[in-house]
Amino acid sequence: MPRYNPAEIEPKWQQYWEVNKTFRCPDMPEANGKGKLYVLDMFPYPSGAGLHVGHPEGYTATDIFCRYWRMQGKTVLHPMGYDAFGLPAEEYAIRTNTPPRQSTEANIANFTRQLKMLGFSYDWDRCLATTDVEYFRWTQWIFLTLFDTWYDAELGKGRPISELPIPSEIAAQGTDAIDRYRDRQRLAYQDDALVNWCPALGTVLANEEVIDGRSERGDHPVQRIPLRQWMLRITAYADRLLADLDSLDWSPGIKKLQADWIGRSVGAEVDFAVIEQNQWTDWLANRANGGFPETANQDTIRVYTTRPDTLFGATYMVIAPEHPLVAKITSPSQADQVAAYVQTASFKSDRDRTEGDKKKTGVFTGSHAINPVTQKPIPIWIADYVLASYGTGAIMAVPAHDTRDYEFAKTYQLEIIQVVQPVDATPEELKAIADGETCFADEGIAINSGEFNGLSTQVAKSKMTHWLSERGVGKQAVNYKLRDWLFSRQRFWGEPFPILHELDADGKPNGKIRGVPVKDLPVDLPHLEDFKPHGRPEPPLAKADDSWLYVELDGKKYRRETNTMPQWAGSCWYYLRFISPNCSTAMVDREQEAAWMPVDLYIGGAEHAVLHLLYSRFWHKVLYDRGVVSHKEPFQRLVNQGMILSYAYKDKRGALISGDSVSEDENGNATHTETGESLERIVAKMSKSLKNVIDPEGVVREYGADALRLYEMFMGPLEATKPWSMQGVNGVRNFLDRVWRLMIDSRSEETRLLDTVKDVATTPEQDKMIHSTIAAVTRDVELLSFNTAIARMMEFVNFFTKEETRPLSAMKSLTLLLAPFAPHLAEELWALLGSKDSLAYAPWPTFDESKMKSTEIEVPLQVNGKVRGKITVAADCTQAELELAARKHERLSELLDGKEIVKVIVIPGRMVNFVVR
């Protein structure tokens, strides 16, 4: 009667673990254990929809890893929490006019219930949410630290703002000037930025949250408007964020993604004088004395180029429509055209600028600048293919050697001069380039470039840069695609900034700001009556009561900052809080931080490959510079789980059919169960619109949590994208049933071991199976190759199912191997096999290699690489013996008869190959 019944044993063991605090992690790693292991999942956003089958994929992988290493004697830190600020909760609040905290807490409770149902071995006592006031107290504290830090480029290190050297001319202007100077240097600073304002969402968005001119969330249009915003100076850390990637155990793909996002390039800044040609000699002489200025003067346009070697080919210039010199250099005759163009560009979203046929547009300013090497005047154009936010917002255009400039020059009939010659090109290609019929953007040999002729691109670059800097006209420069991080949001449901704006006698901000004193943290969110956005880019917190909004401190009146932080803020440092979640004196306990960091294994989806990881690394480095943490990098090893897809079905009209009204025949042809119409099967992301969402809770109800866990791991490699199949779940459930029946008498009335499970010695053949399975599962778990580990356990079970007697020791080994994968079933069997305690800390089985080997092995015999026979020989057979045995093989000797044997390859224990003619 007693069949394997997960509905009964799973809640039982979950309760056991909870009551006994089986997975509570000590404050510090065990002194006499085998070391610490910090394994982290990317914590979820607790959406109202509950758990998705994608969540348990990574969580099961880390859980198996943790349970395995606990059994191997490591002290394991394995926490879980919630990234709970964010737009959906606020949108729900706006719809229902209930505080977001309410729905957030309900969602968290639901997520926790669902996660516990899957039997993960988290230390739930460490659970936290980014929305906990005691958590964001420290998020605000970190912001104050960023606010209190400037980046010392010479030392390559963030330092307290009090240590910032004040230039004497600033100091001479008094304390207000000093304050303004300091505010400009802080890692957290305010700037009038062109922001992505999304009217539909009522907020500005980070560049990364805008996709093709539309919001990533909700797909609403986004406009660019100037607004005073908080920025974080992540660009100061660009070099370190790039260089320290080397030390990390991440996949090359993710590293490359990060490196490309940072986008470091080395080139030169060059000044082009916007003057008449007859003023050139004076200008140059002036530069030769004064050198290359820190910032460009009013009469020059500074450009950034990665190809200074092509300067002789710079036949025109382009500045961005937002460039500060636009008004100054526009000639009266061009003023109308320029104004119209600039206005059109400002209304264009990024999508309009980049999408479509990408035909380049622009307008002539009427002014010219002097090319510093040819000393000839070249026209200055305005075009939106030049971005204000990269480099200097201006370029020298070299149409012969840059595809964008080439397109533009062709459109407006601008001059094209070839200055680089390809090294290997056909005469036709050479002619096309020389005639301006083709653009050549690669490296080659300099031509038409005066004294630089004949130099390779690499040499010409450095010689040209040197030439320019000697004359004070240019210098070597490094640029990054990475921009400073736009950190403020005009939303309610986020961390308030711990910043106060000083007010003058009239109650107007006077431009001075200060941080909220640390002792006054946290700054909690105010109570709001109304959550509806008002459609202006002014934050909802501005609607708070005066009692919250206005503060008096040291005799001065202040108004609170009303922006809130983006969702990234809380997730930037949660891995640190898990180490000492209740520490009330610091964001993380110093000693515990040093003991547990870095995170040894971090698993999550690839969608966070760039932003979350980059932002976290940035904060971590600032905290490192300020002595809060002891390691340069937070996440030593990173693994991205693959996406789980699902089958969806379309009928002939393309309409989507729900999976439960589809039947498939043995060839995978799908038909509609009601109409009999044949359907097309596609594999796609799970979505409501495709009617192909799998609900993990339903799977647990029908098959059990152990089956769900096992299936998610058995589907394929962790990092691969793979489609969900309910039949596959049934398959692994079947395996768990077989494990149960291997040991448990399913015909008895009460749950008890089978009579065939006996405490007897194992046979050599059984030993071979036992030890090779232990060896394989151990290796596979360490490599995160869970699908193959499960396959090996299946082979083990298939083998012992056929054995008349099942030695108790073998059954115990299997139970322990299975424990990380299917912990509920394993605990139940472990108890039935006679143990009183949980197996969570039972020693992992060990293997003996000498018991894994057979005495005899079968070796394939090949002729010219084709298998023509097999022989069975002793496992330790030598090369000579093996060859001799092969020659004696009946069929082989027939085939070899009369042939000339050119060569014999003998690999002992593997194969024999005769090469004949």
Added chain:
RNA sequence: GUCGCUGUGGCGAAAUGGCAGACGCAUUGGACUUAAAAUCCAAGGACCCUUAACAGGUCGUGUGGGUUCGACUCCCACCAGCGACACCA
């Protein structure tokens, strides 16, 4: 457009230079059963030849080429699917 990942039976996959398809699903056959379910056992890449049977042969890991005694695996070129980025000078 650029970069990255992937391509192996009806399906999910395994094997990273040495017997392709472990393991699982689905399928088929058998045992058990009055019967069914469940369970247990077994078969299976395609094609060909021969057969009562054992056996034997050819082809086969997206396509085309190459390296090698030997290639799913390494190299070159291409095709397809998925994903990311996308005027970054």
